[in-house]
Amino acid sequence: MKVKKSLVFFIPDLTMGGTLSLIKTLIPILKKHYNISIVVQEIKGQLSLDVPIYSLNTKNTILSVIKLNSYLKSEKIDIILSFMERANLISYVACKMTQIYCVLSIHNSPKYAFCKRTFLKRLMGRLLYKMIDKKTPIISVSKGISKELKNDYKLTNIHTIYNLIDCKKYVQNTSTLKTIQLLSYGRFVDQKRMYLLIEVAKFLKEKKVDFKMTLIGDGLKKDSLLDLVRKYQLTSVVFLLGEDSLSQSQKDAHIYMQCSEFEGFGIAMLEAMACGLAIIAVDCPYGPKEILLDNCGILIEDNSDKQIVEDMSLKVVNLIDDSTYLQNLSKKSLERSKDFDIDKISGQYIDVFEAF
Structure with a gap:
C-alpha cells in the first residue's frame, strides 16, 4: 500500500471566514490522499473536523517561523499549504530552512487589499512577494489576481484554482x-x-x-x-x-x-x-x-x-x-x-x- 504523504494547512487562526470554509470543504476529500493536520499561530475560533490541530501559541512572526520550522521537522511533514500573507511569509521562510515543499495561496488582490492595511502589514506583504523564488508554486483563486501577481511581481509558477464548494x-x-x-x-x-x-x-x-x-x-x-x-x-x-x-x-x-x-x-x-x-x-x-x-x-x-x-x-x-x-x-x-x-x-x- 502506498504511504500517504503528510500535508499541513497553515493559517493564522480558525476565524478566517471564506478561507476556513474552503479548508473545511477540502479536508474530507484530501484525507483520502494525505495525512492532514492544521497548524495555527494561535487557537482562536473552532473547527469541528477530525484532524489534528497544533498551535504555535504566538502571533510574533519570527517566533512563528522558528516554531513552525521545528514542527515541520519533528513531524516529518512533506507538504505545507498556507493561507493569507502573514502565514505565507512565515511558511515560506520556515520551509526554506527545511527544504519542505511549500505551496502559497493568495485569496485577495494585493493591490486592493494592501491599501486597507497598516504600514507594517503592507511592508510584510510586499516583502513576501518580492522574495518568492520562481520555483515556489502559488495558488491564486482568480484570473484577476493571477494577472496582478505576474504583472506587478513577475511571479511565474502561478496556478489559478477557483474556490470550491460541495x-x-x-x-x-x-x-x-x-x-x-x-x-x-x-x-x-x-x-x-x-x-x-x-x-x-x-x-x-x-x-x-x-x-x-x-x-x-x-x-x-x-x-x-x-x-x-x-x-x-x-x-x-x-x-x-x-x-x-x-x-x-x-x-x-x-x-x-x-x-x-x-x-x-x-x-x-x-x-x-x-x-x-x-x-x-x-x-x-x-x-x-x-x-x-x-x-x-x-x-x-x-x-x-x-x-x-x-x-x-x-x-x-x-x-x-x-x-x-x-x-x-x-x-x-x-x-x-x-x-x-x-x-x-x-x-x-x-x-x-x-x-x-
Whole structure:
C-alpha cells in the first residue's frame, strides 16, 4: 500500500471566514490522499473536523517561523499549504530552512487589499512577494489576481484554482414566502460595504417595496450597521443575524446581494448560487465577473455609493416585477454553481501537491 504523504494547512487562526470554509470543504476529500493536520499561530475560533490541530501559541512572526520550522521537522511533514500573507511569509521562510515543499495561496488582490492595511502589514506583504523564488508554486483563486501577481511581481509558477464548494451540502431554495427575501453574508468589515445594502433597504422601503433583508456575519462594523438600521427605522425589515442562521436564511431567500469593494473569489456567492438564489453583485476586482459568466447574475458597475445603491435597488425592483426573470436567474445560478463543485476542482490541488 502506498504511504500517504503528510500535508499541513497553515493559517493564522480558525476565524478566517471564506478561507476556513474552503479548508473545511477540502479536508474530507484530501484525507483520502494525505495525512492532514492544521497548524495555527494561535487557537482562536473552532473547527469541528477530525484532524489534528497544533498551535504555535504566538502571533510574533519570527517566533512563528522558528516554531513552525521545528514542527515541520519533528513531524516529518512533506507538504505545507498556507493561507493569507502573514502565514505565507512565515511558511515560506520556515520551509526554506527545511527544504519542505511549500505551496502559497493568495485569496485577495494585493493591490486592493494592501491599501486597507497598516504600514507594517503592507511592508510584510510586499516583502513576501518580492522574495518568492520562481520555483515556489502559488495558488491564486482568480484570473484577476493571477494577472496582478505576474504583472506587478513577475511571479511565474502561478496556478489559478477557483474556490470550491460541495454542492451536495446545499438545499435548493424552496421559499414560498410572498415577501421578497434579500440575503447577504460575510464579515462585517469595510471591505464588504454592508452599509450600502442598508441604504438599499432604505430606498426600497421609501418606494413601499414588500421585502425583508437578512445580513449574516460578525465583525468590527456590526455596531455601526445596527446603528444605521435604527437610524433609518428599518428594524422591521432588516435583520443582522449570526452564522447559525445561515442555512435557514439560504432556504428562505430569493436574491443574494454583494457590495464588496474587492474580493478574491467569494465563496459566499458560490454557496448562494448552489441554493439557487438570483445574484446581484457589484463588479468589483476580482471574482464577480469571473463567476457570473453568460448573464447568470446581475453585475452592477462599481460606481459612487449613491449610484450603486440606486442601481442595485432598481434591479431588485425589476426582479420583483418580473418573476420569470427571477426564476431564470435562479436556474442559471444553480447550473453555474456546479462548475465550482469539489469533484470538479479538488483534483487541481492534488496536481499542484504532486508536482514536487
